[in-house]
Amino acid sequence: MRFWKDRTGKQWAVDLTVATVRRVQKETGFHLAKIIEIEEVAKLKDDELLFCDILWSIHREDAEKAGMARHEFEANLSGSSIMEACDAVLFGATDFLSDSRKGQIFRQLLTNFNNLQQMKIDEVEKIVSQLPLKALTGKSADVPDSSELIQADGRSQN
Numbered sequence: 001m002r003f004w005k006d007r008t009g010k011q012w013a014v015d016l017t018v019a020t021v022r023r024v025q026k027e028t029g030f031h032l033a034k035i036i037e038i039e040e041v042a043k044l045k046d047d048e049l050l051f052c053d054i055l056w057s058i059h060r061e062d063a064e065k066a067g068m069a070r071h072e073f074e075a076n077l078s079g080s081s082i083m084e085a086c087d088a089v090l091f092g093a094t095d096f097l098s099d100s101r102k103g104q105i106f107r108q109l110l111t112n113f114n115n116l117q118q119m120k121i122d123e124v125e126k127i128v129s130q131l132p133l134k135a136l137t138g139k140s141a142d143v144p145d146s147s148e149l150i151q152a153d154g155r156s157q158n
Contacts, residue, residue: 001015006076006081007077014058014091020058021096032093044089051085054089055085
């Protein structure tokens with residue numbers, strides 16, 4: 001079972017079963033058991049609306065039990081929560097397929113990809129943190145902030 005949080009902080013569990021995979025396929029046309037094929041992963045990552053349909057199909061029963069309509073569920077999705085949910089669904093699919101050799105290989109590939117992605121993010125953050133202020137803002141570090149240019153009586157010094 002994998003977990004992700006929506007933008008309100010609510011935690012959702014991805015626990016794929018045959019019934020869930022069947023429901024997702026019937027409602028969206030997407031076959032989660034074929035997710036280990038690279039074309040299916042690309043489809044999932046490239047089409048956010050399809051992915052939101054898949055998420056709703058996976059979580060519809062839990063959402064409705066909590067009194068949440070589809071539009072409310074979708075309103076709680078944002079870029080970072082969609083990315084987190086995508087990882088939960090991808091890894092959830094590898095859990096579902098864990099007995100197959102392909103599932104084990106796919107899980108390792110996902111882990112390696114996520115590790116590489118985090119390394120790249122860390123590298124970019126390090127480079128950005130070392131840039132001089134002028135490179136980030138277009139201003140020299142010794143240029144006063146606009147608030148410093150306002151005198152106590154509210155008039156500009158210029």
